[in-house]
Amino acid sequence: QGATEVEHEPRHTDLLRLLDYWQRKRGERIFPRRADLDPLDLAFMLERIALTEVHDNPRRYRLRLVGSWWMRLVGFESTGMWLDDWPHANQRKLASDTYESLLTARRPLCMSRDAWVDEKQLKYEILLLPLSEDNARISMIMTGIGPS
Numbered sequence: 001q002g003a004t005e006v007e008h009e010p011r012h013t014d015l016l017r018l019l020d021y022w023q024r025k026r027g028e029r030i031f032p033r034r035a036d037l038d039p040l041d042l043a044f045m046l047e048r049i050a051l052t053e054v055h056d057n058p059r060r061y062r063l064r065l066v067g068s069w070w071m072r073l074v075g076f077e078s079t080g081m082w083l084d085d086w087p088h089a090n091q092r093k094l095a096s097d098t099y100e101s102l103l104t105a106r107r108p109l110c111m112s113r114d115a116w117v118d119e120k121q122l123k124y125e126i127l128l129l130p131l132s133e134d135n136a137r138i139s140m141i142m143t144g145i146g147p148s
Contacts, residue, residue, distance in 0.1 A: 012146025031132035088118035
């Protein structure tokens, strides 16, 4: 049940491409805006991308858009769901802790994940990218998956 996670630069070709896209879209800004992203540009891995809203006071996360890859992994549609309502407690904590790490680091985070969590095998490389409407507060997190 223990997760092995080591932060590193992306290795998966699609994640390298996604990181490069994020860097181009942010330009001179610290973070790109949600509006800077075009889903057509992300067609190469759209099913493996999720957008999560970051809400404050209290801190909560809402899964704004979740690609079909996740639905096949977890067995249910989670688009529109609050992370608080995620039915699997260990997956919920893993996601929340990962989001908190990104908010603390204030930069892209990439790690490999290889673990059984709530009876689901999580074996992939994951890249989290911060988005901001005001170039200060991280308002959304774009997550991409590179399957192993």
